[in-house]
Amino acid sequence: MKICGCKPEQDIYTPKNIPVMERIFAPWRIRYVLAPKPKDCVFCTAPKENRDRENLILYRGKTCYVIMNRNPYNPGHVMVNPYRHIPSIEDMTEEEMSEAMKLIKLSIEAIREAMNLTDSTLE
Numbered sequence: 225m226k227i228c229g230c231k232p233e234q235d236i237y238t239p240k241n242i243p244v245m246e247r248i249f250a251p252w253r254i255r256y257v258l259a260p261k262p263k264d265c266v267f268c269t270a271p272k273e274n275r276d277r278e279n280l281i282l283y284r285g286k287t288c289y290v291i292m293n294r295n296p297y298n299p300g301h302v303m304v305n306p307y308r309h310i311p312s313i314e315d316m317t318e319e320e321m322s323e324a325m326k327l328i329k330l331s332i333e334a335i336r337e338a339m340n341l342t343d344s345t346l347e
């Protein structure tokens with residue numbers, strides 16, 4: 225699996241010879257990093273509004289939805305979120321987990337086709 229766009233000689237390796245990055249360099253995110261942050265949770269607010277295009281919501285399921293990252297580290301970065309505000313993946317119901325996995329698969333297929341990619345990462 226491709227980890228980043230670095231050339232092999234630029235990679236840093238752990239003692240077990242696993243390449244790692246010391247830092248992520250994404251200078252286009254500086255406006256987001258320095259901007260004031262909304263008080264409310266954007267992942268709860270966005271799906272409640274009727275402005276999917278402006279909020280970058282690509283798909284709505286029954287329990288989860290797909291939203292593009294407005295300030296991505298990489299092109300094609302989307303997130304699959306439950307509508308419920310929960311602190312951790314362990315708090316998702318079986319129904320949310322099942323739909324989230326289906327939406328992740330659908331998203332990867334759509335991004336690969338739209339961007340003509342062969343690799344993808346899941347975080």
Ligand SMILES: [Zn+2]
Pocket residue numbers: 265266267268269308309310
């Ligand atoms: Zn929330």
